[in-house]
Amino acid sequence: xxxxxxLQQLPVADxxxxxxxxxxxxxxxxxxxxxxxxQGLMDWMTNYLTWINPFVMIAIVVIGAFFISGRKxxxxxxxxxxxxxxxxxxxxxxxxxxxxxxxxxxxxxxxIGVPLGIxxxxxxxxxxxxxxxxxxMQTMPGFVYLIPAVAFFGIGVVPGVFSSVIxxxxxxxxxxxxxxxxxxxxxxEAAESFxxxxxxxxFKLDLPLAKNTIMAGINQTIMLSLSMVVxxxxxxxxxxxxxxxxxxQRAQVGTGFVNGISLVILAIIIDRYTQNINRxxxxxxxxxxxxxxxxxxxxxxxxxxxxxxVIVVSAIVQAVMG
Amino acid sequence: MPVVEVKNLTKVxxxxxxxxxxxxxxxxxxxxxxxxxxxxxxxYDASFKVEKGEIFVIMGLSGSGKSTxxxxxxxxxxxxxxxxxxxxxxIAKVDKDKLREIRRTKMSMVFQNFGLFPNRTILxxxxxxxxxxxxxxxxxxxxxxxxxxxxxxxxxxxxxPSQLSGGMQQxxxxxxxxxxxxxxxxxxxxxxxxDPLIRKEMQDELLELQQKLQKTIIFITHDLNEALRLGDRIxxxxxxxxxxxxxxxxxxxxxxxxxxxxxxxxxxxxxxxxAQNIMEPASLLNIQAEGPNIALRRMKHDKISMLLAVDRxxxxxxxxxxxxxxxxxxxxxxxxxxxxxxxPTIAKDTTVNDIxxxxxxxxxxxxxxxxxxxxxxxxxxxxxEALADEDAExxxxxxxxxxxxxxxxx
Numbered sequence: 001x002x003x004x005x006x007l008q009q010l011p012v013a014d015x016x017x018x019x020x021x022x023x024x025x026x027x028x029x030x031x032x033x034x035x036x037x038x039q040g041l042m043d044w045m046t047n048y049l050t051w052i053n054p055f056v057m058i059a060i061v062v063i064g065a066f067f068i069s070g071r072k073x074x075x076x077x078x079x080x081x082x083x084x085x086x087x088x089x090x091x092x093x094x095x096x097x098x099x100x101x102x103x104x105x106x107x108x109x110x111x112i113g114v115p116l117g118i119x120x121x122x123x124x125x126x127x128x129x130x131x132x133x134x135x136x137m138q139t140m141p142g143f144v145y146l147i148p149a150v151a152f153f154g155i156g157v158v159p160g161v162f163s164s165v166i167x168x169x170x171x172x173x174x175x176x177x178x179x180x181x182x183x184x185x186x187x188x189e190a191a192e193s194f195x196x197x198x199x200x201x202x203f204k205l206d207l208p209l210a211k212n213t214i215m216a217g218i219n220q221t222i223m224l225s226l227s228m229v230v231x232x233x234x235x236x237x238x239x240x241x242x243x244x245x246x247x248x249q250r251a252q253v254g255t256g257f258v259n260g261i262s263l264v265i266l267a268i269i270i271d272r273y274t275q276n277i278n279r280x281x282x283x284x285x286x287x288x289x290x291x292x293x294x295x296x297x298x299x300x301x302x303x304x305x306x307x308x309x310v311i312v313v314s315a316i317v318q319a320v321m322g
Numbered sequence: 323m324p325v326v327e328v329k330n331l332t333k334v335x336x337x338x339x340x341x342x343x344x345x346x347x348x349x350x351x352x353x354x355x356x357x358x359x360x361x362x363x364x365x366y367d368a369s370f371k372v373e374k375g376e377i378f379v380i381m382g383l384s385g386s387g388k389s390t391x392x393x394x395x396x397x398x399x400x401x402x403x404x405x406x407x408x409x410x411x412x413i414a415k416v417d418k419d420k421l422r423e424i425r426r427t428k429m430s431m432v433f434q435n436f437g438l439f440p441n442r443t444i445l446x447x448x449x450x451x452x453x454x455x456x457x458x459x460x461x462x463x464x465x466x467x468x469x470x471x472x473x474x475x476x477x478x479x480x481x482x483p484s485q486l487s488g489g490m491q492q493x494x495x496x497x498x499x500x501x502x503x504x505x506x507x508x509x510x511x512x513x514x515x516x517d518p519l520i521r522k523e524m525q526d527e528l529l530e531l532q533q534k535l536q537k538t539i540i541f542i543t544h545d546l547n548e549a550l551r552l553g554d555r556i557x558x559x560x561x562x563x564x565x566x567x568x569x570x571x572x573x574x575x576x577x578x579x580x581x582x583x584x585x586x587x588x589x590x591x592x593x594x595x596x597a598q599n600i601m602e603p604a605s606l607l608n609i610q611a612e613g614p615n616i617a618l619r620r621m622k623h624d625k626i627s628m629l630l631a632v633d634r635x636x637x638x639x640x641x642x643x644x645x646x647x648x649x650x651x652x653x654x655x656x657x658x659x660x661x662x663x664x665x666p667t668i669a670k671d672t673t674v675n676d677i678x679x680x681x682x683x684x685x686x687x688x689x690x691x692x693x694x695x696x697x698x699x700x701x702x703x704x705x706x707e708a709l710a711d712e713d714a715e716x717x718x719x720x721x722x723x724x725x726x727x728x729x730x731x732x
Contacts, residue, residue: 189398190437194451194502195426204454208441 098239117176160237175217179210336361379553601698
C-alpha cells in the first residue's frame with residue numbers, strides 16, 4: 001500500500017467528484033427546493049427594486065445618507081452623483097440585481113455566521129474545529145466554489161448566493177468569536193456571581209459589549225460578498241458582474257471600466273452606510289440624557305416613516321401612470 | 323451558628339493535583355511544586371467560620387491565594403476539595419441550578435475594578451441582580467433606587483459608569499451587591515484600586531453601612547491597615563495557606579509564627595505615620611485684621627510664645643513671636659514689619675521620618691499646610707513621642723491612611 005501511495009497519484013480529485021455527485025443525487029430534492037424558492041424570492045426582490053422609479057430610489061438613498069452621516073453632505077453628495085452616473089450608463093437594473101445578490105448573501109452569512117461565532121466563543125473545542133475550516137474557506141480561490149454550486153443548484157442567482165456565502169462568511173464568525181472572547185474577565189465574573197444563566201449572560205453582557213466588533217465583521221462580510229459578485233456572474237448570476245465578465249471576454253476596456261466603477265460606487269455606499277449605522281447604534285447606547293435619547297428616537301422614527309411614505313406614494317404613482 | 327463555614331478547602335490549578343497535594347503536605351515551596359508537577363496550589367486546606375454580622379478580612383500579599391479563596395466561596399472557581407457550607411448547603415457540591423439560586427439570593431460580590439457593565443446606566447447596573455431573578459421592572463427599579471440612595475448615588479442613576487469617578491463607581495458596585503439583599507457580601511480587594519483618601523472614605527462608609535445592615539462580609543485586602551480598620555477578625559494567608567486567624571489585636575500582639583511576625587513588624591511606624599497623624603491645632607493670628615494686643619493676649623491665653631500669622635484666607639504668612647508683638651506694641655509700627663517668614667512648612671502626608679530631619683534644625687514649630695493654608699503645627703515633642711512609641715498598641719491605626727507592607731503588590 002505504502003509504495004503504491006508514493007508511486008501513484010492519489011485519486012483525490014475523483015473522490016471529491018464522487019462525493020459531490022453523491023450529494024447532488026441524494027439531496028437533489030432539497031437543492032431543487034432551495035433553488036426554486038431562492039430564485040423566486042430574489043426575482044421578486046429585484047423586480048420590486050427596479051419597479052421603483054430610479055429617481056425616487058436615489059432620493060431615498062441620498063436623504064438617508066444625509067441623516068445617518070450626522071447631517072454631513074459628503075456621503076449624500078457622493079451617493080447622488082454616483083447613482084446618477086450608474087443610471088446614466090443604463091446600468092440601473094444590473095445595479096439592483098447586484099444589490100439583491102449582496103443583500104441576500106450577506107443576510108444568509110449573518111444568520112449562519114453570528115450563531116457559529118457565538119458557539120466558537122463559548123467552546124474551545126468548537127473554536128478549534130471551526131477556525132481551520134474558516135481558514136480553508138478564505139484561502140481557497142473563490143472560483144472553486146462555483147463548481148459544486150453549479151452541480152447543486154444549476155446556473156443562476158442561487159448558486160451565486162451559495163458561493164458568496166461560503167466566501168464571505170468567515171469575517172462574521174471570526175469577529176463574533178473575538179468580540180465575545182474580549183469581554184473583560186471581571187465583567188464575566190460579575191455576571192456569573194449574580195447568578196446569570198447562559199442566555200442572560202449572552203444577551204445582557206456578551207452581545208451588547210461585542211456589538212461593535214460583530215458589526216465590523218458584518219461590514220467585512222458585505223464587502224467580501226460584493227467582491228464575489230463578479231465571480232458568480234460566471235455561473236449566470238445577473239448584475240454588474242456580468243458586464244465586467246463579458247467586457248473581459250471581449251477585451252472591451254471601456255465597458256469593463258464603467259461596470260467596474262459602478263460596482264465600486266455600490267461598494268462605497270454600502271460600506272459607509274453600514275459604518276454609519278454602526279456608529280449610530282453605539283452612539284445611541286451612549287446617549288444618557290433622556291431627552292437627547294427621545295429626540296434621537298423621534299428623528300429616526302421620522303426618517304423611517306418618511307421613507308416608507310415615499311416608497312408607498314411612488315408605488316401608487318407608478319401604478320397609476322402604468 | 324456561623325453563616326459561612328469553610329472546611330479543608332483546597333484548589334490546585336493544573337493536572338497533577340494529587341502529586342501537588344503530596345508535595346504541599348511535605349512542606350515544599352510553591353515554586354518547587356510548580357517545577358516538578360506543573361501545577362499551582364492556589365489554596366490549601368483552608369478552614370474557618372464566619373459569624374453573622376461579622377467583617378471577616380482575608381489578607382495576604384499578591385500570590386497568597388486570597389483572591390482564589392474568595393472565588394471558591396461562590397464557586398467562580400471550582401474547588402478541588404473541601405466544602406463551603408452556607409445555610410446548610412455545600413456550595414462545592416450543589417448542582418448548577420441550586421448554585422445559581424444561592425448566587426442570586428444569598429451572596430453578592432464586589433470587585434476590585436468595580437465590574438460594572440459599561441453599556442448599562444447606574445440604575446440598570448444596580449438592578450442587574452434583581453433583573454436576572456425576574457423581578458418586575460417597577461419593583462426592581464424601586465429597590466435598586468433605594469440601594470443607590472443608601473450610598474448617596476441616586477442623582478446619578480441615569481449616568482453611565484464611565485462618567486463617574488473611581489470611588490463613585492465602587493459605591494455603585496456596592497449598591498449593586500446590596501440591592502440583592504444578600505446575607506453574605508464578598509468583597510475582593512474592593513477598595514484597592516482607589517486612591518488613599520477615597521479609600522479611607524469608603525472604609526468609613528462601609529463601616530457605617532455595616533452598623534445599619536449587619537451583613538456578613540468577607541473582605542479581601544493586601545493592606546494591613548485596611549484589614550485592621552475593617553476586620554472584626556483577620557486571616558493572614560501565605561502561599562495558599564492560612565497562617566493565623568484572629569482579631570487585629572491578637573495578630574499584632576501575638577503573631578502565630580515568624581511570617582506573621584515579620585509581616586506585622588514590616589510596618590515601620592516612622593514611615594507609616596504622617597504629619598496629619600501627629601499635628602496639633604495651630605494658634606493663628608489674622609495679620610490683616612488683628613494687632614499686637616490681640617496677639618499678646620492670645621499667646622498668654624494659649625501659654626505659647628509664638629503665633630502663626632495668616633491672611634483672611636488662612637494662608638500662612640509667617641510667625642509672630644512674643645518679642646516681636648511687644649516691640650510692635652511699643653513702637654506703634656505695623657505688626658507686618660515684625661513678621662518672621664522663615665518658618666518651615668510640610669505637607670500633611672510627610673512621614674514622621676522626614677519631619678524629624680526638618681524639625682531637628684528648625685527654631686520654630688513646623689507648619690502643616692495644604693495649598694498654602696494652615697492645617698496645624700507639628701512640634702518637636704510629638705515627633706519624638708511618635709518615634710519612641712513604636713509598639714503597636716499605642717498607635718491609633720485608624721488615623722493611618724495608607725500603608726503597604728511590601729512593595730510590588732498590586
